Amino acid sequence: MVKAWGEVGIGSPAETIKKYAKKKGIDFILMATHGRSGFSRIVLGSVADALLRESRIPVWLIRAGIPEKKVKDLSPQGKVLVLLDGSKRSEAAIPHVEALAKCFGAELTEVELVSVCSFPDISSDLPSHMPMSWSKQTAAEQAHSKLSAEKYLKNIAAHLLDIGLKVKWRVLTGDPAAEIIGYAGRNNYSLIVMATHVRSGFSRWAFGSITEKVLMGVTTPIFLVRSK
Template identity: 35%
Template sequence: MVKHYQHILLPLDGSPLAELALADAFAVAELSRAEITLLQVIPPIDHVIASEAEHPIFVDQQWEAKKALAREYLLSVCERVGCPDVTVHTAVEMGPAAETIIDYAHHHPIDLIVMATHGRSGLQRWVYGSVADKVLRGATQPILLVRAYPENPAKG
């Protein structure tokens, strides 16, 4: 029996690595007739930024500016993918990446998370950590990890 997903979460950080999961996420969505939410997580803003001495830009204003840029990016991804058979939603959240992805999936009707990963192992994984690894360990939904660069690429 084939499982059909209803709502897929695809976290994107604006990098080409993260976008490698687009094709797989949309393929699963088309097969399952699922909806997709593209999520961008913005790191926490914990300080005041002064643009000019008498006109500081406070955290709320900085958040709104970053959120607008993130929405523009997510909409551009929707246009590039151009998949008319899939309903696509966008969301922008602020917080630590892995924890925010897990929290978003927990509080929304998500039944599959699709993410790209470097596929690091051993010391590299321990030193650099991995958002995908943290989500894998913390989320309750199934997760499809798309490896960015296979360890043994096929020759041909």
Template identity: 30%
Template sequence: MYDQILYPTDGSEPAESVLDYSLRIASEHEATIHILNVADTNQDSLTRIQGEVIDVLEREGEKIVNEAAQRATDRGISVVSEVRQGTPSTSIVEYSQQFDIDLIVMPTHGRSGLKRFLIGSVTERVINTAEAPVITVNPDRDRPLTYPCQNLLVPADGSRGAELALREGIAVAKATGATLHLLHVVETGSLGPDARSVLKEGELTERANTIMAEATETATAESFDAVESEIDYGSPAKKIRTYIQENEIDLAILGTHGETDFSRYMMGGVSAKIVRTSPIPVMWVRESESSE
């Protein structure tokens, strides 16, 4: 399923904590892992050593990728490593296109910290522009990382993004033998208890049933039987996190339909809240421009 996996790293502790997870995915799918470090040319990294101008960041990058590549080699995983100069997000996406990368795995934040991730970070830009799916891993999580996943969650809300996520989720679940969980949350957090009671019998519940029925039908049409589905009411982010904990979910898959959608997520929407607090990796799937 995934033949070429890209692991961008800046050598920071958050990035290093994600390396083992990337190697597990590569091993499971017998994939080649590409280890990339981008020497950020927006920084003044030049200094003079023994009379020669040396790019300190590039030399540091060589050390970073060589150490990571050795860990991959020790596990018997095919590896390609490279250091490039440029803007990190642009270089990562260009590399993924050049080498037909099937999956990118990276931390939610690196040296710059989580706050920068939420608005304008390297990770956000990669999610917005890469055609390959991107798995983001919160290095500050409490739970251990598991792959191949045993329980996989796709939140279904009837959007185009959710359709993309479901398609990818079905493929991942079939490849790993995981149980596919479908969850639709009827957002009622801003309504009073009486209104919520009425809505449970009203049009929101009817729409929720339709969305879940269509998602389940899509999964079963792929000869895929291991499906669990649930409809809940309340705050979507909270209900999704609760479902993750109660059902031992290993991986969540969400869809995004380009910069507009993800920019909205970054301004405090459901997906931003999930990314901030998710105890598990989250895969982002974006529709390619060629198919839009």
């Protein structure tokens, strides 16, 4: 049974929510988007965006209009997708994954770690006389980048396995936002967990823009953590 109560605040929505959450020691803020546009720039630019910029409390976003079953699927048996880019700041999501697992039952929750290696398509720009050795070097560098990503995810997975979680990991290649949206759409995740405003790591994600694209491209609830 979940204990619930209601209070009405007066003032700026974001500021009022932020102060209330801090005063009450709230662990995360759960909110739904509104309007037909779902996770639109307007929505994120107002309350949710302000909370992410001005508060350290994670924001759990649920898209308005999605089937009730999709929301209820966030259960101890649910699958959680965790997005990482290889940077320390993206790992701000990990402690919250651990806390969610404890809340819903670590022995039952399945966690999948995913990162995307983004390689520019330069084949069409290469001169016809470009040495084959250059092409081989580029391919070798890309392979090394993917191996680095795999090693990184294995290390994170090992830590989560040690605390009793069921963990899988996968490295995707291509455009980060498109790959994440497509992968999430092909798998029945209960929740996506990701840190915001990450701009470093082997994938070199511009995580602020990727976050927005993912928000607009999926119907899965998203747990956003502000990185330091």
